[in-house]
Amino acid sequence: MTPAARLAAAAEILDQVIEGTPAEKALTGWARRSRFAGSKDRAAIRDHVFDALRCRRSFAALGQGAAPESGRGLMLGLLRAAGQAPEAMFTGEGHAPKPLSEAEQGPFALPEDAARDLDLPGWVWPLMQQTLGDQARAAAEALRHRAPVHIRVNTARTSVAALQALLEAEGLKVAPVPLVETALEVTGGARRLQQLQAFEDGLFEMQDAASQAICAAIPLAPGARVLDYCAGGGGKTLALGARGGLDLTAHDAAPARMKDLPARAARAGLSVQLASTSELSRLGPFDLVLCDAPCSGSGAWRRAPEGKWLLTPERLDEVRAIQAQILDQARDLVAPGGQLAYATCSLFAAENGDQADAFLARHGADWSEEARLSLTPADGGDGFFLARFRRRAA
Numbered sequence: 001m002t003p004a005a006r007l008a009a010a011a012e013i014l015d016q017v018i019e020g021t022p023a024e025k026a027l028t029g030w031a032r033r034s035r036f037a038g039s040k041d042r043a044a045i046r047d048h049v050f051d052a053l054r055c056r057r058s059f060a061a062l063g064q065g066a067a068p069e070s071g072r073g074l075m076l077g078l079l080r081a082a083g084q085a086p087e088a089m090f091t092g093e094g095h096a097p098k099p100l101s102e103a104e105q106g107p108f109a110l111p112e113d114a115a116r117d118l119d120l121p122g123w124v125w126p127l128m129q130q131t132l133g134d135q136a137r138a139a140a141e142a143l144r145h146r147a148p149v150h151i152r153v154n155t156a157r158t159s160v161a162a163l164q165a166l167l168e169a170e171g172l173k174v175a176p177v178p179l180v181e182t183a184l185e186v187t188g189g190a191r192r193l194q195q196l197q198a199f200e201d202g203l204f205e206m207q208d209a210a211s212q213a214i215c216a217a218i219p220l221a222p223g224a225r226v227l228d229y230c231a232g233g234g235g236k237t238l239a240l241g242a243r244g245g246l247d248l249t250a251h252d253a254a255p256a257r258m259k260d261l262p263a264r265a266a267r268a269g270l271s272v273q274l275a276s277t278s279e280l281s282r283l284g285p286f287d288l289v290l291c292d293a294p295c296s297g298s299g300a301w302r303r304a305p306e307g308k309w310l311l312t313p314e315r316l317d318e319v320r321a322i323q324a325q326i327l328d329q330a331r332d333l334v335a336p337g338g339q340l341a342y343a344t345c346s347l348f349a350a351e352n353g354d355q356a357d358a359f360l361a362r363h364g365a366d367w368s369e370e371a372r373l374s375l376t377p378a379d380g381g382d383g384f385f386l387a388r389f390r391r392r393a394a
């Protein structure tokens with residue numbers, strides 16, 4: 001496919017996303033209908049679609065001014081944002097998008113609008129400013145760009161230096177990540193990562209550096225009984241387990257979300273017990289209960305940019321209520337003297353510090369807070385929050 005044909009395909013897919021189809025579904029549907037497209041075409045089209053979702057407001061403004069949002073307008077905006085004249089691609093020749101109409105030629109006179117320029121919904125920008133203060137702009141700007149590819153070195157099986165050398169020998173470009181010592185950033189050849197024998201051999205897992213840093217900030221004694229209460233795919237269960245010598249249990253309110261965990265644990269050489277909600281009180285108490293709670297996902301919006309536009313104030317209130325409920329349920333499973341770790345990948349105080357303060361206000365007689373950690377995308381990984389509480393010994 002020509003670069004112009006790829007733009008036309010991305011515009012078609014974005015039209016479906018604007019109408020409400022999830023981006024992954026729209027991309028898969030397009031690939032099924034378009035067998036002529038090779039893997040490089042599909043990757044380039046996917047990049048266009050996700051770039052447009054990260055920069056949806058500014059691209060729309062640059063591409064079409066006040067006209068109703070369209071995939072075509074977003075692709076015009078993408079080119080203009082990169083300093084390219086769209087006329088060179090929008091030629092109508094072959095499978096290229098048709099030439100620009102008079103109305104599309106602009107220039108568009110646009111009033112200053114920080115939320116639009118930072119590609120955030122209008123109601124979210126003040127929330128981010130309130131939480132992050134003078135770091136808000138850098139965090140919002142980071143969310144407009146692609147996330148780095150991070151892997152977690154399975155230090156139970158290899159060292160960071162040995163894995164780096166092995167990946168470089170395979171032709172990948174790899175560098176350490178200052179945020180956490182178990183992470184490597186892959187800047188070249190990342191698409192091959194999961195086909196490597198080293199992946200099959202459990203020498204590394206795909207995991208954002210901030211997610212690893214959150215796990216690294218939880219101290220655990222050898223032999224500790226650990227419950228990952230909101231385990232999902234088990235990224236944090238495995239990161240904790242890599243320290244070795246822990247007794248690991250994973251739970252999720254939606255058990256199907258843990259379906260890949262047994263295979264991932266086997267690859268990493270770990271044993272993880274999967275537990276249903278009704279089994280937990282019998283299996284407990286635990287020395288650590290980690291609640292990596294459902295949240296707005298705002299710290300990970302560069303990875304999952306659709307979330308930026310789907311979040312509403314009502315949905316935020318709903319997840320806050322779920323977070324408080326999870327903390328109140330999980331605390332009963334912690335042994336006297338044990339820890340409760342509350343984590344989100346949110347950038348909002350309402351889900352982070354406010355939630356931790358409210359927990360202490362409800363239960364401070366039995367719990368003390370030992371640590372808080374806040375990371376934003378400007379720190380190099382996703383935005384993450386951790387509050388670590390300790391239950392008073394009986």
Ligand SMILES: C[S@@+](CC[C@H](N)C(=O)[O-])C[C@H]1O[C@@H](n2cnc3c(N)ncnc32)[C@H](O)[C@@H]1O
Nearest residue numbers: 230231232233234235236252253254292293294
């Ligand atoms: C942020 S994700 C977890 C990601 C996972 N820890 C990881 O590192 O890959 C949150 C998880 O919480 C689960 N969840 C939602 N409500 C829950 C509840 N009331 N109790 C336990 N888990 C819940 C969701 O199904 C989801 O898998």
